[in-house]
Amino acid sequence: MGKLAELTFWTATFxxxxxxxxxxxxxxxxxxxxxxxxxxxxxxxxxMIIGALTxxxxxxxxxxxxxxxxxALAGAALALLMVWLCVRLNANQVVVGFGITxxxxxxxxYIFRLTTPLGAERRQVNILPEIHIPxxxxxxxxxxxxxxxxxxxxxxxxxxxxxxxxxxxxxxGLEVRAVGExxxxxxxxxxxxxxxxxxxxxxxGLLAGLGGxxxxxxxxxxxxxxxxxxxxxxxxxxxxxxxxxxxxxxxxSFAFGLADALGTNLRNIVSDSVPTEALQMIPFFxxxxxxxxxxxxxxxxxxxxxxxxxxx
Amino acid sequence: xxxxxxxxxxxxxxxxxxxxGATVALDDVDFDLRAGEIHALxxxxxxxxxxxxxxVAGALRPDSGTLRLFGEPYNPRRRSEGSAAGVAHVRQxxxxxxxxxxAQNIELGRPRRQVAGAPEETAAPGDGEDASLPAAGxxxxxxxxxxxxxxxxxxxxxxxxxxxxxxxxxPDELVDGLPLAVRQQAEILISLAWGARLLILDExxxxxxxxxxxxxxxxxxxxxSEGTPIIYISHRLPELAELADRLTVLRQGRVVTAGEEVAxxxxxxxxxxxxxxxxxxxxxxxxxxxxxxxxxxDGLHLAAEHGPGLRDVSLRVRAGEIVGVVGVAGNGQEELxxxxxxxxxxxxxxxxxxGTDVTGSPGTAIATGMALLxxxxxxxxxxxxxxxxxxxxxxxxxxxxxxFGVRLRASVRRHARALAQRFDVRPPExxxxxxxxSGGNQQKLMAAREMERDPAVLVAAGPTKxxxxxxxxxxxxxxxxxxxxxxxxxxxxxxxxxxxxxxHRVVVLSGGRVTDRFGVEEMTSAxxxxxxxxxxxxxxxxxxxxxxxxxxxxxxxxxxxxxxDDGEGATGRHPGEAATRGGKEGTS
Numbered sequence: 093m094g095k096l097a098e099l100t101f102w103t104a105t106f107x108x109x110x111x112x113x114x115x116x117x118x119x120x121x122x123x124x125x126x127x128x129x130x131x132x133x134x135x136x137x138x139x140m141i142i143g144a145l146t147x148x149x150x151x152x153x154x155x156x157x158x159x160x161x162x163x164a165l166a167g168a169a170l171a172l173l174m175v176w177l178c179v180r181l182n183a184n185q186v187v188v189g190f191g192i193t194x195x196x197x198x199x200x201x202y203i204f205r206l207t208t209p210l211g212a213e214r215r216q217v218n219i220l221p222e223i224h225i226p227x228x229x230x231x232x233x234x235x236x237x238x239x240x241x242x243x244x245x246x247x248x249x250x251x252x253x254x255x256x257x258x259x260x261x262x263x264x265g266l267e268v269r270a271v272g273e274x275x276x277x278x279x280x281x282x283x284x285x286x287x288x289x290x291x292x293x294x295x296x297g298l299l300a301g302l303g304g305x306x307x308x309x310x311x312x313x314x315x316x317x318x319x320x321x322x323x324x325x326x327x328x329x330x331x332x333x334x335x336x337x338x339x340x341x342x343x344x345s346f347a348f349g350l351a352d353a354l355g356t357n358l359r360n361i362v363s364d365s366v367p368t369e370a371l372q373m374i375p376f377f378x379x380x381x382x383x384x385x386x387x388x389x390x391x392x393x394x395x396x397x398x399x400x401x402x403x404x
Numbered sequence: 405x406x407x408x409x410x411x412x413x414x415x416x417x418x419x420x421x422x423x424x425g426a427t428v429a430l431d432d433v434d435f436d437l438r439a440g441e442i443h444a445l446x447x448x449x450x451x452x453x454x455x456x457x458x459x460v461a462g463a464l465r466p467d468s469g470t471l472r473l474f475g476e477p478y479n480p481r482r483r484s485e486g487s488a489a490g491v492a493h494v495r496q497x498x499x500x501x502x503x504x505x506x507a508q509n510i511e512l513g514r515p516r517r518q519v520a521g522a523p524e525e526t527a528a529p530g531d532g533e534d535a536s537l538p539a540a541g542x543x544x545x546x547x548x549x550x551x552x553x554x555x556x557x558x559x560x561x562x563x564x565x566x567x568x569x570x571x572x573x574x575p576d577e578l579v580d581g582l583p584l585a586v587r588q589q590a591e592i593l594i595s596l597a598w599g600a601r602l603l604i605l606d607e608x609x610x611x612x613x614x615x616x617x618x619x620x621x622x623x624x625x626x627x628x629s630e631g632t633p634i635i636y637i638s639h640r641l642p643e644l645a646e647l648a649d650r651l652t653v654l655r656q657g658r659v660v661t662a663g664e665e666v667a668x669x670x671x672x673x674x675x676x677x678x679x680x681x682x683x684x685x686x687x688x689x690x691x692x693x694x695x696x697x698x699x700x701x702d703g704l705h706l707a708a709e710h711g712p713g714l715r716d717v718s719l720r721v722r723a724g725e726i727v728g729v730v731g732v733a734g735n736g737q738e739e740l741x742x743x744x745x746x747x748x749x750x751x752x753x754x755x756x757x758x759g760t761d762v763t764g765s766p767g768t769a770i771a772t773g774m775a776l777l778x779x780x781x782x783x784x785x786x787x788x789x790x791x792x793x794x795x796x797x798x799x800x801x802x803x804x805x806x807x808f809g810v811r812l813r814a815s816v817r818r819h820a821r822a823l824a825q826r827f828d829v830r831p832p833e834x835x836x837x838x839x840x841x842s843g844g845n846q847q848k849l850m851a852a853r854e855m856e857r858d859p860a861v862l863v864a865a866g867p868t869k870x871x872x873x874x875x876x877x878x879x880x881x882x883x884x885x886x887x888x889x890x891x892x893x894x895x896x897x898x899x900x901x902x903x904x905x906x907x908h909r910v911v912v913l914s915g916g917r918v919t920d921r922f923g924v925e926e927m928t929s930a931x932x933x934x935x936x937x938x939x940x941x942x943x944x945x946x947x948x949x950x951x952x953x954x955x956x957x958x959x960x961x962x963x964x965x966x967x968x969d970d971g972e973g974a975t976g977r978h979p980g981e982a983a984t985r986g987g988k989e990g991t992s
Contacts, residue, residue, distance in 0.1 A: 263551040266504065266512050273503030280499030282484035282513035394503060 099233060101357065106237035108353030109346055110245055111311055115140065115303040115320075116345035117248040119327035121255050122299025124336050128259065129292035130272035132397040133174060134189030136300050137324025138196025139167040143301030145200040148308040148315040149207075151217050159217075160244075160305045167301015168294050170196070175290045182399040193324065201317040219313040220244055244310035249342065251299075256338035268292055272393035275400040285400045300324070336393065413475065414439045414602055414633040415460060415491075420469030422455055429455040430466070431657040437602070439474075442624060442634045444648035444666065446641070446674065451654040453637045457604045460635065461493035462486025473602070488515045492595030493604045496611075496870075498587050500579045506590045507558040507575040510597055565593050569623060585616040592623065596632075603627065604635045609643055610870060613731070613898045621647045640901070641671045653677045692908050695723025698758055698892035699744070699861045705752035706739050712916030714739050714750065719911065719918075721861070721892035726883065728907030728924070729896045736916040737896045738779070741865045744894065745769055745776045757861050770798065773860030775886070777850055777867050777879075779896075784850045785838045792820035792834035795853050827852035828878055844875025851882045862886045865896045867906075880906060900927075 119136050126133045133139075143163035151159025174192060177183040220242035223229075229240045241249075259265040267288045270278035275285045307323070308315050326348055334340025415437040422430040430452045437443045445453050458464040459471070462480025471478045473489055480486040486493070500509045562575035571589045579587055588608060595603065605624070609617045624634055624647050636648055644651060645666060653661040653674060660677045699721040706714040714736050721727050731737055742748040744755055749764030756762065762769040778784040785794055796805055796816055805816050817834045824832035829841070829848045838849060847867065855862070864883055868876035883906055887893045895906045903910060903924075910927055912920040 261552050261555075263511060263514075263553055266508055266553065270501040270504060270512050274501045276497075277499045277501045278512065280483065280495075281501065281509070282487060282515070 101361075103233055103236045105353045105357050106350065107240065108357065109350030110238060110241055111349070112352045113342075113345040113349030114242075114245045114248045114310065115306040115323055116327050116330060116348055117252065117342060118303030118306060119300045119324060120330045120341045120345055121248075121251055121338060122296035122303075123327055123331055124338060124341055125255065125259070125268060126292045126296035127331060127396055128272045128336055128393055129268045129289050130275060130393055130395040130398065130400070131174075131178065131289055131293050131296070132185045132189065133171075133293060133296050133300075134186060134328060135170075135174065135192030135196070135324075136296075136327050137320055137322065138192035138194070139170055139297050139300035140304030140307070140324045141196045141200045141318070141320045142170055143167040143304030144308040144319055145203060145304075145315055146301070147305030148217060151309050156217070156220065156309055159309050160302065163305025163309070164298045164302040167304065168298040170301070171294045171297020174297065175293045178399065179286055179289045179293060182401060185397055185399070197318060200315075204315060204317055216314045217309060220310040242310055244306050248306070252338050252342045255341075259338060264288070264291075269393070271400070272395055275395055275398075279400075279402065285402075289400065300327075303327070412439055413437070414473070415478075415635075416472040417456070417459070417466075418470050420456070420459060420466045420471070422459065422464065422466050428657050430459075433469070433654070433657070433659050434662060435652060435659070436663065437633050437635055438650075439633055440628060440631050441649040442628050442636050442647055443663070444644040444651035445635055445637045445654065446644065446651055447654035447660075452657040453654055454606060455657075456654070457493060457606050457635065457637060460486070460602075460604055461491055462489075463493070484513070484515075487595075487598060487600070490599055490601040491604065492592075492598070492600035492602070493606065494588065494591050494595065494608065495606045496608075498584075498591050500587055500591055500594070502580040503578065505576050505578055506573055506582075506594075507555060507562050509579060509590070510558050510562060510594045511553040515598055561597055562590075562593065565597055569593060569596075569626065571623065584611050585613075585619065588612075588620070589623065592627075596627075600632070602633055602635070604637070606637045607870075608636070609638060609640060611898070614900055617643065641674060642901075645671060693724045695890055697721070698723050698890075699894065700756040700759075701744060701753065702756075703753040704740070704743055704750045704755070706743060706748065706750045706916075708736075708739055708916075712736055714743065715916040717753075717913070717916070717918055719744075719894070721894060723890040723892055724887050725909065726887050726893040726895060726907045728903035728910045729894060729913055730900060730903045730910060731898065731913035736913050737865065737898070739916070740913065741776070741778070741863055741896050744861075744863050745774055773857075773891075775854035775859035775862045775891075777847070777854060777862070777864040779865035779869065781843065781846050781850065785846055787837070787839035787846075789838060790834060791824055791829065791832070791836050791838060791841075791849060792816050794838050794849060795820045795823050795834075795856075797853060798856075823852050823856060824849070827855075827882070842875075844871045844878070847871060847875065847879050848882075851879060855882055855886060858889045859886055859891045862891050862893045863896065864893070866899065866902070867895065867897075868902055869897070869899060903927075 119140055123133055123136055143166050146166035147159045147163025149159075150162035170192060174188060177188045178185050222240045222242055223246070225235075225239055229235045231239065257265075259268065267278065267283050270281070270283055271285045271288045275289075278288075279285050303323075304320060307319060312319070327345075330341060330344040330348060334344040413436055415435075417433060417435040420430055420433045420435070421428070433452070433456060435445075435456065445456065447453050455464065459466050461483055462485050463483045465479075465481065473491065478489060480489060480491075483493070500506070501512060504512065559575040562573060566573045566575075569589075571593065573586060573590045573593055574582070579590065582590065592603065592605075608620055612620060621643065624636065628634060636644070638644060648666045650663045651661070651666055651669075651674065652659060652663055655677070661674070664674075697720050699719070701717065701719040704714045704717040708714075712735060717736070717740060719727065719729075729737060729740060739748065743750045746755065746762045746764055746766040746769035754761055754763045755769075757769065757772040757774060760768065760772045762772055762774065766774075776784070786797070789797075796802075796819065799805060800811075801809075804819070805812055820834035821832055824834070827848050829845050829852060838846060841849060862883065867879050867883060871879060883893055883895065893906075895903060897903050904927055907924050910920075910922055910924055911918055
């Protein structure tokens with residue numbers, strides 16, 4: 093128990109939080125765009141795990157840069173299916189989303205079994221190293237906890253202002269918000285609703301694939317069946333908690349990453365005295381309360397989950 | 405570019421036809437709009453006005469016929485092509501995105517060749533087309549992706565145009581929070597910013613109060629004086645008399661009167677042309693035979709999140725009496741309707757029907773004989789359900805329709821058909837979905853359910869809003885019937901004509917308070933305008949001359965012979981004009 097008072101414990105936990113937030117940031121940023129456009133993509137888990145598997149397999153062959161790209165493209169390819177079914181054919185978004193989750197988890201598990209020798213449990217690559225920024229990373233606690241990240245984490249953080257800027261300052265961002273709020277009016281104003289929703293869905297698939305790739309190639313360096321462990325659904329919760337705000341996604345993802353890391357690290361310390369499950373709950377509660385109170389003003393896109401059927 | 409053919413003609417349609425399945429919406433229609441004129445397009449619902457408007461806007465393609473815009477062949481394949489060519493279609497269902505601000509809406513979908521903030525003069529009367537034509541060609545050309553927008557320039561553009569047009573349109577407020585009239589102004593303003601050189605306004609005044617309508621008319625006249633031609637669709641004739649230069653009447657997809665000058669034409673004849681049979685449209689308000697007080701609302705208070713709520717509103721309606729509650733939309737009407745019917749619980753005060761306290765209890769209200777025709781028909785009907793289900797919705801568990809919880813289908817169907825026929829719901833097919841009926845028939849369906857048994861109290865919000873004269877007449881008769889059979893009727897509406905046609909007595913609601921009460925014979929537009937705007941009515945003020953003859957509350961005949969949409973006699977919007985028209989009627 094005394095370890096809880098030690099700075100090193102917290103340094104490690106916060107650094108872990110940053111790492112574990114990385115896949116969540118990618119997935120929720122993409123999903124934010126899709127949902128802002130009115131497409132409820134609850135298949136994130138499926139996108140992530142397909143990205144995770146593809147990325148790891150390609151990394152083994154061709155290196156990490158190509159691997160990450162492949163993971164992202166795999167997500168985008170799956171998103172094409174979603175676009176075709178939901179945006180073009182007006183299939184129910186929830187049904188298709190669950191279908192994609194089941195498909196992704198099942199398909200990756202199957203491929204993994206097919207390609208892995210009997211008895212082996214996982215495939216492994218070297219994870220991305222942390223980048224040491226001279227000066228900054230040496231700052232006690234702060235530097236070690238927040239400024240010593242792999243470039244994948246920096247990329248995720250860097251995407252946050254980009255997504256914010258696109259949403260707030262570009263015509264495309266306006267169009268995304270418009271088709272998510274009121275597609276009929278947007279159409280009447282000359283916006284190609286189908287096109288904007290398609291692009292938003294593809295971006296969401298791309299980033300979810302990248303998020304999955306971040307798990308295998310940047311975080312843990314292995315693939316095993318169901319490795320995403322529900323993070324796709326966590327990403328969905330993050331978005332609702334932070335109410336579709338790009339900056340909120342960074343904060344919310346970190347809160348969940350921290351909760352994740354805290355749970356893991358606490359388990360090593362107090363496994364005898366307190367049930368670990370109870371400990372794991374505390375940060376979730378804290379995160380929930382803070383975020384719900386903190387981000388009340390933004391509104392849910394009015395047409396979220398509703399397909400757009402043009403006026404006959 | 406323009407002017408090769410006839411520069412005086414802004415838009416021209418020749419031999420335009422359009423069918424929808426078996427229905428002929430437009431049959432060989434010719435239409436022309438001169439540069440710098442306001443051309444009214446009138447006709448009943450379903451006469452083809454909106455179809456023609458959509459064709460002009462590019463939202464529909466005609467099956468046959470040719471179109472020319474400013475002298476050039478014009479074949480838009482979709483709405484965006486129409487708006488790129490300079491045609492703006494402002495519909496009843498406004499098309500601003502509600503979750504964005506006005507300034508953001510100006511950028512959304514802006515034709516690509518335009519730049520925010522580029523000075524975009526509205527055409528001057530003299531060189532009208534030439535000044536406005538290059539609008540589409542001006543600008544910076546395609547910009548690289550992602551196109552960004554300059555929020556500041558967009559805001560400045562809204563402000564500049566608003567100042568030019570003398571409107572107050574706040575650039576940074578979400579469209580959601582703006583009153584309907586302002587949203588409409590914003591949409592017109594944005595169309596102009598996008599380079600519109602022809603405006604189509606489809607029933608623009610249908611949801612506006614009198615002051616807002618005045619402002620709209622002024623705006624239209626200002627636009628016309630600046631050279632923008634307007635196609636103005638409406639079936640409110642008095643309004644057209646004020647602003648239109650010419651009018652074209654459509655009936656059942658055909659042109660009945662083409663481009664007739666409005667000045668000097670007889671509005672009654674126009675109304676006759678419009679509906680075909682004017683005798684149907686006479687108002688026969690039942691004589692006032694007061695009975696006991698049936699509806700009694702005392703000191704109603706309601707705090708509302710938006711709007712003024714209700715402040716000390718009291719209302720007593722006797723059997724046989726029709727009371728009209730008027731006011732600019734958003735001054736407490738909706739709240740009053742929901743409190744009177746028990747759907748909302750007031751913070752103070754009581755509502756009694758025949759002495760029974762029904763405050764905040766819709767179940768009790770219905771049981772004691774409350775009937776409601778809500779303004780929003782989607783709230784009063786289950787659109788996805790069948791006629792039969794809607795018609796017996798109040799009585800599903802009656803022994804007549806269900807035994808041991810199992811529905812008696814044949815009995816339900818028989819009853820539904822009889823009821824639908826009695827209330828002239830067309831078609832009276834019990835198995836049809838309510839959503840497939842026209843607006844007028846949906847309203848009749850609702851009336852059939854609510855008034856199957858004579859109601860003790862009928863609360864009707866905007867009962868004839870948006871209906872064509874025939875359907876409006878049918879609904880109005882139901883309201884009269886309810887009163888004649890001893891019901892207390894409350895009409896809540898922003899439409900003065902509607903209230904004038906229906907009521908014996910008028911209550912003005914402004915800022916959640918009752919600011920004036922008077923008999924309908926005392927109803928003048930000046931008085932109403934003042935009290936609705938929250939000003940104090942000066943009782944010593946001059947009385948309009950026609951008022952002496954304009955009685956209607958006592959069942960005398962000032963209103964008989966008036967077309968339904970026409971605010972006649974004492975109820976005319978402009979005293980002077982009403983007087984002249986009144987005179988005309990006297991001789992006809």
